[in-house]
Amino acid sequence: MTSHALRVAAQRRVLFVGGKGGVGKTSLASALALARARQGARVLLVSTDPAHNLGHLWDRTVGDSAVRLAICPGDVRAGQAESVGGYVDGLEIDPQRTVDRHLAAVGVTMRRLLPERMRGAAERHLALAREAPGTHESAVLERIAEAVETGTRDYDLVLFDTAPSGHTVRLMALPEQLTVWTETLLANRDRSDRFGEALQGLGGSASRGGGRADRRTSERHAELRQVLERRQQRFARLRDVVGDHELTAFLIVLTAERLPVAESLDLHEQLSGLGVDVGALVVNRRSPSGAGEVLAARREQEDTQLALLRARLPGVLLDEVPLLPGELVGDVALSGLAAELTGAGRAG
Ligand SMILES: Nc1ncnc2c1ncn2[C@@H]1O[C@H](COP(=O)(O)OP(=O)(O)OP(=O)(O)O)[C@@H](O)[C@H]1O
Numbered sequence: 001m002t003s004h005a006l007r008v009a010a011q012r013r014v015l016f017v018g019g020k021g022g023v024g025k026t027s028l029a030s031a032l033a034l035a036r037a038r039q040g041a042r043v044l045l046v047s048t049d050p051a052h053n054l055g056h057l058w059d060r061t062v063g064d065s066a067v068r069l070a071i072c073p074g075d076v077r078a079g080q081a082e083s084v085g086g087y088v089d090g091l092e093i094d095p096q097r098t099v100d101r102h103l104a105a106v107g108v109t110m111r112r113l114l115p116e117r118m119r120g121a122a123e124r125h126l127a128l129a130r131e132a133p134g135t136h137e138s139a140v141l142e143r144i145a146e147a148v149e150t151g152t153r154d155y156d157l158v159l160f161d162t163a164p165s166g167h168t169v170r171l172m173a174l175p176e177q178l179t180v181w182t183e184t185l186l187a188n189r190d191r192s193d194r195f196g197e198a199l200q201g202l203g204g205s206a207s208r209g210g211g212r213a214d215r216r217t218s219e220r221h222a223e224l225r226q227v228l229e230r231r232q233q234r235f236a237r238l239r240d241v242v243g244d245h246e247l248t249a250f251l252i253v254l255t256a257e258r259l260p261v262a263e264s265l266d267l268h269e270q271l272s273g274l275g276v277d278v279g280a281l282v283v284n285r286r287s288p289s290g291a292g293e294v295l296a297a298r299r300e301q302e303d304t305q306l307a308l309l310r311a312r313l314p315g316v317l318l319d320e321v322p323l324l325p326g327e328l329v330g331d332v333a334l335s336g337l338a339a340e341l342t343g344a345g346r347a348g
């Protein structure tokens, strides 16, 4: 039977795969990408985890711009001259490179827009910003927004392999915070603009200088406002897409053990609170039955944890993926895991 996860992936354009550290997020996100590509979809697989390992898993070099990871020749369908094949492109967001690029761009804008006497302070501000907490997160978020924007245009599915839960929830909440922050800045800007106009209306100091200098100031204001507004629009769009249940879903990966179950319940609650649709839970590395005493005992413990999970989240869609033998690296291993999701696997 096809997994809920694959069905959810086929119905959405944007998918986030998250969960506790080490439960199999990267493996399952990759297997899902491959399974969708085999169904003919063009998939962009994006790792947002600073500790990337897409490259390790796919056994090739993956970096900060997209590389082709798999091409799946499709069937020749009725009425179509060419086969409709899917593919997987992968990219690993590099937060430091993103921050440096971002600050360089902001620096150029600031040097152009700010009066000479403020530039020293601005440079110091940028140098601090490079190391400030939150800088990496907002850079990653900016790249997520970009990947969603360009990815939904050029691909059928944008699939994010995310960092362990806490980090990802903060990230999901950020578009909201950043939009509010920019709105506040814009509101201040509005006030000072109106203040300037008022002064001019009264024939006060703002109009006394007259002419060119004033016009330059208001041009700078307009440009600054535009930069802020573009950023705000980008985050607002991301927030809209992430909150749109027809477009976006979140998959929680876990293993059937006490801590991952507890953390998944928290994650489910936090995401739902943020208006994010949790499409399905994928219980990974299930121990087999009938394979000796040790594994039978493990499976029994897992059953208890799953019963608890089901009781806490009645109605939630739940997949089970078996523990596979051998190391999960390279095309063959990924194919095996993908087969578990399409229902063609051993446990199928
Ligand atoms: N179904 C499975 N059967 C056997 N091994 C698995 C299975 N799924 C994942 N693994 C193995 O579990 C380990 C963790 O998997 P993975 O790296 O995908 O987890 P992760 O959640 O992305 O980890 P991190 O939080 O560190 O990013 C890897 O060694 C992987 O090969």
Ligand SMILES: [Mg+2]
Residues within 6 Å of the ligand: 025, 026, 027, 049, 053, 161
């Ligand atoms: Mg991972």
